[in-house]
Every structure is written in C-alpha cells, then in structure tokens.
Amino acid sequence: MTLALRSPAHSSDTGGGRLPLLDVLRGTAILGTLMTNVWVFTSPGAEWGFLQNGSGHAGYGSVPAAAESLFQLVANGKSFSMLTILFGVGLAIQFDSAARRGEPWPGRYRWRALFLFAEGTVHFVLVFAWDVLMGYAVTALLVAWLLARSIRTQRRVMWWAAGLHLTMMCALTALLIRTGGNTGGGSGGGVSQRVVDLYAEGSYLDQIAFRLETAIVLRLEPVLAFALMVFLFLLGVRLFRAGAFAMDATGRRIRVRMLGWGLGLGAPLSAVSAVGGGDLILLERYCAAPLVAVGYIGLIGAVVSRIRRPGPLTTGLTSVGRTALSAYVLQNLMCMLLCYGIGLGLTARWGDTGRPWWVMGLWAGVCAVLMVGSTLWLRRFSAGPLESVQKWALRRR
Numbered sequence: 566m567t568l569a570l571r572s573p574a575h576s577s578d579t580g581g582g583r584l585p586l587l588d589v590l591r592g593t594a595i596l597g598t599l600m601t602n603v604w605v606f607t608s609p610g611a612e613w614g615f616l617q618n619g620s621g622h623a624g625y626g627s628v629p630a631a632a633e634s635l636f637q638l639v640a641n642g643k644s645f646s647m648l649t650i651l652f653g654v655g656l657a658i659q660f661d662s663a664a665r666r667g668e669p670w671p672g673r674y675r676w677r678a679l680f681l682f683a684e685g686t687v688h689f690v691l692v693f694a695w696d697v698l699m700g701y702a703v704t705a706l707l708v709a710w711l712l713a714r715s716i717r718t719q720r721r722v723m724w725w726a727a728g729l730h731l732t733m734m735c736a737l738t739a740l741l742i743r744t745g746g747n748t749g750g751g752s753g754g755g756v757s758q759r760v761v762d763l764y765a766e767g768s769y770l771d772q773i774a775f776r777l778e779t780a781i782v783l784r785l786e787p788v789l790a791f792a793l794m795v796f797l798f799l800l801g802v803r804l805f806r807a808g809a810f811a812m813d814a815t816g817r818r819i820r821v822r823m824l825g826w827g828l829g830l831g832a833p834l835s836a837v838s839a840v841g842g843g844d845l846i847l848l849e850r851y852c853a854a855p856l857v858a859v860g861y862i863g864l865i866g867a868v869v870s871r872i873r874r875p876g877p878l879t880t881g882l883t884s885v886g887r888t889a890l891s892a893y894v895l896q897n898l899m900c901m902l903l904c905y906g907i908g909l910g911l912t913a914r915w916g917d918t919g920r921p922w923w924v925m926g927l928w929a930g931v932c933a934v935l936m937v938g939s940t941l942w943l944r945r946f947s948a949g950p951l952e953s954v955q956k957w958a959l960r961r962r
Contacts, residue, residue: 584811586865586866588882588887589869589886590651591889592881592882592887593647593861593882595644595886595889595893595896596882596885596932598645598648599931600637600644600928601640601641602693602900603924603931605695606900606904606912607920609913610756610757610761611905612783613757613779613783617760618756629921632921632922633920633921633924636925638835638836641854642857643861645854646793646797648697649793649794649798650798652798653797653805654810656705656708656798656802657801657806660709670709671706671713673959677955678702678703678709680958681698682699682703684894685697685702688897690773694776694783698893699784700787700791700794704791704798705798708795708798708802711799712802722795723795723796723799726793726795726796729792730793733789734848734852738848741844741845741846742844760775765906765910766906766913768907772907789847790851800859804819812870817866817870820863820866822863823862824867825860825863827856827857827862828861829860830856831855831856831860832860834856835854835856838852838853881935884936884942885935885939887943888942888948888949888950890955892935892939895935896935899931899934904927911923
C-alpha cells in the first residue's frame with residue numbers, strides 16, 4: 566500500500582497539534598447548518614412539509630420576505646459545503662497521525678467511519694431526517710481508501726467527481742425548468758394536512774414511524790451530492806496539505822486567494838440562482854454554494870488572523886468547533902423539542918405570526934446556548950459528550 570506523502574509546509578506548520586482556525590471554522594459551519602435547518606423545523610410538516618411545499622426563498626416583495634430570503638441565502642448549501650471541506654481536513658489529519666505512528670491505513674479509521682454512520686442512523690431515526698453524518702461516513706470510507714493511493718490518483722478522482730457532479734446538476738436543472746418541478750410557494754398551502762397534524766399533534770413514535778416510512782425520499786440528498794462530497798473532501802485534504810489553515814504567511818496568502826475566487830465567482834452565481842427561482846435551486850445549493858463556502862473560509866481566516874485577543878464570539882465558536890458532533894446533534898434536538906408538538910409546539914402556536922423574526926430569534930437563541938454551554942463544558946471536560954462516547958467505543962473496539 567502506497568501512503569501519500571505530506572508536504573513540507575504541512576509538516577512544519579502543524580506538528581501534530583491543533584490549528585485554532587479549524588475550530589473557529591468548524592464552529593461557524595455547525596451554527597451555519599442551523600441557519601438552514603431552522604426553517605425546516607419551523608415549517609408546517611417539518612422535513613416532509615418543507616419538501617412538499619417547495620424549499621425556495623420567500624421572495625423579496627416585502628421586508629419580512631426579503632429578510633427571510635437573505636437569511637436563507639447566506640447559509641443554504643454554504644455551511645454544508647464548508648463542513649464537508651472541513652471533514653476532509655479532519656480525515657487528512659487522521660491520515661497523517663496514523664503515518665506518524667507507523668500504523669496501517671485506513672486501519673482503525675474504518676471503525677471510526679462505521680461508528681459515525683451508526684450515530685447518523687440514530688440521529689436520522691430519532692431526531693432529524695436531514696442528517697449529514699451518514700453521508701459523510703460513506704464518503705469518508707471511499708476517500709480514506711484514496712488517501713493511501715498516489716497524489717495523482719487523488720487529483721484525478723477529485724476532478725472527475727467535480728465534472729460528474731456538475732453534469733448531473735445541469736441535467737437535473739434542465740429537467741426542472743422543462744417540467745416546472747419546483748413550484749412551492751412557501752406558505753404551507755401545498756403541505757399534506759396529515760403531515761402537518763403529525764408534527765403538530767402526533768406522538769413521537771408516530772413521527773419516527775413516518776421518517777422510516779419516507780426514508781428513501783428523505784435520504785436522497787447524500788445520493789445526489791455524493792460526487793460533490795467526494796470532491797469537497799479531497800479539496801479539504803489538498804488545502805490542508807498546502808498549509809491553507811496555518812496562521813503563517815503561506816496560509817494567509819492561500820486564504821486571500823480563496824476569498825477572492827470564492828466570493829468573486831460564487832456570490833454572483835448564488836444571487837442569480839436565488840433570483841431565478843425554485844427551478845435553479847440545485848445550481849444554487851450544489852454548484853454556487855460550494856464556491857461561496859471556499860470564500861467564507863478565506864473571509865473567516867482573514868478576520869481571525871487579525872484578532873489579537875479572542876473575545877466571547879471567537880471563544881464560543883471555538884468551543885462549538887471542538888464539540889462539533891455534540892453541538893450538531895444537540896441543536897437539532899433542541900429545535901425538535903421547541904418546534905414540534907411533542908415539546909413546546911412553537912411551529913403550530915406561532916406559525917406565520919411574527920415570521921420570519923421569531924425563527925431568526927430561535928436560531929440566535931439556540932446558537933447562544935450552544936456557545937455558552939460548550940465553553941462551560943470544556944472547562945471541565947476535554948471533549949464533547951458524543952465525542953467522548955465515540956472515543957470510548959473506539960477504544961473498546
């Protein structure tokens with residue numbers, strides 16, 4: 566088995582230690598996923614209702630509609646792509662750690678990926694149907710195998726995956742335009758009343774049964790985005806080895822280029838796709854958004870590099886990043902208990918009253934709880950709750 570070589574820049578920059586910027590980026594991406602998911606939790610019929618009613622923006626005809634659309638536009642697909650890139654970075658770190666210890670690869674990492682898949686399955690069944698962990702676990706197994714191959718092979722697969730993904734998204738978008746496939750208006754009128762009642766008044770066991778019943782449809786995103794995830798994983802590996810996350814001159818130079826190319830190309834494409842309506846939703850979420858995510862990484866890196874003394878925001882984001890798995894699951898669990906009828910039932914109680922302001926407030930409140938809670942937790946423990954369970958299970962294995 567041929568192990569891929571690390572670049573000299575990477576070896577000198579990290580030395581096997583933590584890169585602070587990665588924690589801030591990971592924390593931002595975790596809270597960013599909630600910027601998208603909070604609209605799912607607060608929609609009539611939750612995940613299934615969001616699909617039935619169309620997942621496009623609310624439009625720009627009024628101040629509330631424009632605020633909702635812009636709020637969604639900032640995060641839709643971008644946080645998913647950023648988190649995917651960072652997952653690839655984490656995989657590269659695991660690979661290098663195994664190489665330093667002289668361990669075979671993928672070796673024990675297979676069990677880590679399988680454990681993540683199991684965690685994602687439980688999360689899907691019990692909490693939230695739009696789970697990303699299962700897709701990441703499957704992609705990680707493939708990319709882990711690729712890391713033991715040559716750099717040339719990795720680059721070929723990376724660009725083949727990008728080409729396949731773009732071809733598929735363009736073909737599906739052409740089909741949507743031709744058939745008018747995404748016509749949801751965002752008002753709730755297209756949602757089955759049975760599904761609305763299920764999440765507003767139904768039992769927890771009934772909701773679990775419904776997720777299992779509709780699992781094939783609700784699990785389509787990882788299938789649609791699999792080639793994109795392979796590309797972004799390998800992009801994360803490549804950026805990490807180039808030193809893009811180090812706080813030295815090389816890292817700053819790479820991040821400036823990421824900021825320019827990512828936002829320079831991605832932001833206009835994302836805006837045009839959003840204005841183009843629901844028929845362009847695939848281009849917005851799965852083509853323009855990854856470019857914007859690269860720009861976000863460059864922008865956040867530029868800001869962090871200028872911070873001399875971390876404040877509450879930086880500390881909170883770092884803490885969430887260090888407990889990313891626990892924070893991701895907890896934010897969805899909190900929203901489920903706050904929005905569904907099995908908890909406070911805010912979706913049915915408030916509905917369109919005060920929307921989108923109460924939804925944005927919900928997002929901000931959950932983010933504050935996660936940042937404060939994770940900071941306090943790390944003062945006593947070295948890792949998040951689920952991270953600790955994962956380490957314990959892998960040690961047992």
